[in-house]
Amino acid sequence: MTFLSHALGALAFTGLAATMPLAASAQARAHVHGQIKLDIAIEGPTVVIEMESPLDNFVGFEHAPKTDAEKKAAADAVAQLRAADQLFKIDPAANCKLGPVTLRSAALGLGKAEAGAEGHADLDGSFAFNCTKATDAKFIELGLFNAFKGLRQVDAQIVTPDGQSKRSLKRPNARLSWGGGK
Numbered sequence: 504m505t506f507l508s509h510a511l512g513a514l515a516f517t518g519l520a521a522t523m524p525l526a527a528s529a530q531a532r533a534h535v536h537g538q539i540k541l542d543i544a545i546e547g548p549t550v551v552i553e554m555e556s557p558l559d560n561f562v563g564f565e566h567a568p569k570t571d572a573e574k575k576a577a578a579d580a581v582a583q584l585r586a587a588d589q590l591f592k593i594d595p596a597a598n599c600k601l602g603p604v605t606l607r608s609a610a611l612g613l614g615k616a617e618a619g620a621e622g623h624a625d626l627d628g629s630f631a632f633n634c635t636k637a638t639d640a641k642f643i644e645l646g647l648f649n650a651f652k653g654l655r656q657v658d659a660q661i662v663t664p665d666g667q668s669k670r671s672l673k674r675p676n677a678r679l680s681w682g683g684g685k
């Protein structure tokens with residue numbers, strides 16, 4: 504999708520948002536091409552990462568894949584997202600292993616997903632890690648910028664037993680740290 508057509512789509516949706524419930528308009532604002540939203544929760548023995556992203560960030564389009572090239576791009580992106588321990592390299596101090604990965608995208612026919620705004624589509628995911636010392640984790644090295652060239656910014660909220668923090672990372676800065684992590 505070109506920048507212009509996306510901008511027009513976003514404008515059209517902004518006009519609609521005024522008459523929509525608050526939750527729906529908040530969701531619309533979250534869909535910005537080039538940006539990913541992460542909610543990271545460290546609790547007990549687990550690190551759980553919830554991801555919301557425009558599908559465009561991973562494959563460069565936002566519709567059901569039609570051509571062979573689009574089908575390959577979708578399959579490649581899904582394979583990369585399932586290998587989530589390469590995209591989210593958690594502080595080795597926490598000693599984590601990748602657990603269940605769930606991906607949701609209506610356009611790709613993955614999981615239970617709501618259709619996006621007209622002309623747009625999302626690919627969301629849940630990534631669970633099982634750790635022996637989860638609360639020792641003080642950073643995550645993100646492989647997302649290397650894996651997905653269209654991605655420019657990651658906005659993260661991190662919740663740990665010590666409290667919660669927000670971080671915004673812009674390419675090429677790939678280290679998400681908190682609680683004194685460097």
Ligand SMILES: [Zn+2]
Pocket residue numbers: 509534536557559565622623624
């Ligand atoms: Zn979009």
